[in-house]
Amino acid sequence: MIERWGRKRFAIGWTMTVVIALMAVLPPLAAVLQAFRAPQAEQWSPGSFQYVIETYGGCLLFSLRLAAFVALASLVIGVPAAYAFALHPFRGSAAIEQLAAVPLALPGVSVAIAVIVGYAQLRGNWLLLAGGQMLYTVPYAVRVVANTLRNVPLRTLEDVARTLGAHGVVRFRHVVAPLLVRPVVLASLIVFALSWGEFNVSFLLATPTQMPIGAALYGTYTSNSGAVSGAATAIFLAGALPLLVALQLLERRPFDFGQGV
Amino acid sequence: MRSGEEKSGRWTGIALVLPLLLFLTAMLLYPLMRLSALALHRGLHVDAPMLHALRNSIILSLGVATVSILLCLTPAWALARWPWRLKVALRSALTVPLMFSGVIVGFLTILMLGRVGLIPTLLASLIGIPAGSGAAYGAVGLVVAYLYFEIPRATLALESAFRDIDIEYEAAASTLGARPWSRIRRVILPLTRSAIASTFLLTFSVSLGSYGVALMLSRRFTILPVEIYTAYTGLLDDQRASTMSLMLVAVALMAASLTPLVNRRRV
Amino acid sequence: MNVNVTQLSKRYDGDVVAVDGVDITFPSGQTTVIVGPSGSGKSTLLNLIAGLLLPTTGSIHFGNRDVTRIPPEDRNIGFVFQSYALFPHMTAEENVGFGLLESRLPASQRAEIVESTMRRFGIERLRRRRPGELSGGEKQRVALARALARRPAVLLLDEPLAALDAQLRERLRSELKSIFASLNVTTIHVTHDRSEAMLLGDSVVVMNEGRVLQHDTPQRIYRQPANVFLARFFGDANLIEGHLDATGRHIDTALGSLAVSEPGATAGPVVAVIRPEMLALAPSHPDFTVRVEHAEFLGSRWRVEGISERAGRIIIDLPGDVAIAAGESLPLRLTRDSVHVIAAEDIAIGAHHEPDLTVTRRS
Known part of the structure; x- marks a missing residue:
């Protein structure tokens, strides 16, 4: 196949890919390096990091707590639904599954405004922020778990377990639960990473005291030096990158956050 | 149909889906209903600036999606079909922009193409002209910033689709005497058409909703999401924000409803 | 248990x-x-x-x-x-x-x-x-x-x-x-x-x-299928229509009068099950002859499809060591003394499932 395409085409194709990949990686790398430049002096220092952590420590903590809550709540809502979609489908279940994916196609700003208009009396409540983020995380939880359950013949495996004399508890512990572990871990990583980096919905639903890092970056960028901005970006990346590496390892296909960011 | 589950199956399913249904009603359907009610309250008021911003949004998103698709076709095909040791590294590098929100991309654009951006600084020391200085704040900067996160997105989405295409078709076509170009036109293109179309729609809809970039870079080129943000936080005009939100939702839903249409034609 | x-x-x-x-x-x-x-x-x-x-x-x-x-x-x-x-x-x-x-x-x-x-x-x-x-x-x-x-x-x-x-x-x-x-x-x-x-x-x-x-x-x-469906299900069978006489011991068919292997059925229309291997070449005293339409050499044996003037299409298995060509006329005899018969009302069951049955009809 390659011979027929010719070496020239081969070279052009890879050159384009390498250029795009470099353009994707170099700017964030530059931003992180920028962080090590002290605000005034032309020397390397971790001062910017200290400043960011002192100023935005609360918001980092809030982000972590919010992401943990969003991950847990998305799983609580998404996993049972995914189980039903895959194994107990009923009339209308396919439509509900499609409805759950609709937010992924909707712009975050519009959804945020809708949530604000819908719950005017709750304005500033962090639950609205969590709920808004969850519109973009629950679909992933549902999709990841439902896809796995659809690809594993769980019904048949449960039947096998029954013919081998396994009763309910043993079946759940040895057959159903182990098969759910992987998709649930995958889903929680995705949801956590999404919540951590989310901007479009969070920016409008956040309050100055309850501002996740993804939204707080805007304030940092507009009111601080390049070094501080770089440090904030680096701290943001430090939170997101491990999750992404784990995602890549768990799932061979790259993951796209789409509307979520 | 199965022992013990014959009748309970449906109710089990409904019970398990109930939390999701309640969540979607509370956070999606009800808010969208209230949004529409507010926007349509005393009639829909759409003025010229809104339409202008909407037009700009659509033009920007269409343009970015088109350029992204054109530039990503070859890399996506290469990643999907050609062997190379560095493939995994390249793919990982491409995922980096996918996790950046618009503001981060905006910041990176300023860092690279701002008035004292790295690229103009570098060019100044190399050729003596600070080319590109301040480009971040103009239309060029906006488009470059959008391309920064859309080209990798389109590449990876399309690669995924290309990988699913049966390579045998191509081999069959070449054994039937099809030359490379006619192979592309008669075999590869028809097979990939729906993948390309849905990637285009994905890219379009992500661009349409993004506003962090424009918030960071330029307010002169008005786009609808930024106008919504301004109407809500700056003018405190909820009805205006709602009207524009509804317009944006309508366009996004229209784009989304095209996706199953293009996919249906799959061979 | x-x-x-x-x-x-x-x-x-x-x-x-x-x-x-x-x-x-x-x-x-x-x-x-x-x-x-x-x-x-x-x-x-x-x-x-x-x-x-x-x-x-x-x-x-x-x-x-x-x-x-x-x-x-x-x-x-x-x-x-x-x-x-x-x-x-x-x-x-x-x-x-x-x-x-x-x-x-x-x-x-x-x-x-x-x-x-x-x-x-x-x-x-x-x-x-x-x-x-x-x-x-x-x-x-x-x-x-x-x-x-x-x-x-x-x-x-x-x-x-x-x-x-x-x-x-x-x-x-x-x-x-x-x-x-x-x-x-x-x-x-x-x-x-x-x-x-x-x-x-x-x-x-x-x-x-x-x-x-x-x-x-x-x-x-295999030997005594209960109906036409079963006769066809296990291997090929020539199903020859006939009439069981009052004694229940003989049937009158296009291939002549044949003895019934399990006598006792009520008289009337029946079908005789004749497996392809139950027929053999008989140059001296053939029961009937067929014209070879189609002959496949399978190594140890021939699978022959022939047309009998009296009984229509017949499938025959013959030893592989003879020479057979299409168009040739083959003298055949039944190698069994008696045949298994199926009551004719069971034909419908089988015919329903396998429409291309080799049920031969008397012309």
């Missing part, structure tokens, strides 16, 4: 009757093969016996124990699924040991059973492999070992060879035969493959449209 099903029926939603009033006794320690075309209800019947489906009416007994409403986990069965359905998250060893999880045996004894079972199937070296790392044949053996490790009272197999390629299938078929022979467990094996049924079954149950058409030894089903 006998397995008895009595008046067993399974009706799905929408009034599809998958199993329709079936009575079968599966003899203790023997292998019974249930065979039939797809949609005949054979898999449903097996699932009912396993307890994976509940019958609409009827009962199932394992020995004296009524298991009709007992869930599968309490029936002490072994079930081998067509897809094998090995647990993907467990090693081969863990798969084989799964059935012992709830036994009260100490761990060491369980390990011993797993070990000896795996050795018996020649898969002890696969112990630590996961299903994804096993070939089709290996998976099949692991599935069989898993089903047998807990010494079930009844072994049920649902098309266990269907997922394998032809060569492997043939090899494992003979292997299964010797495993079944050594087991002394009541075994019920479902397949759509007729030669598999003939080879493996101590007895064979032929099903169609949810009903049992015949339950007998493979030899008797």
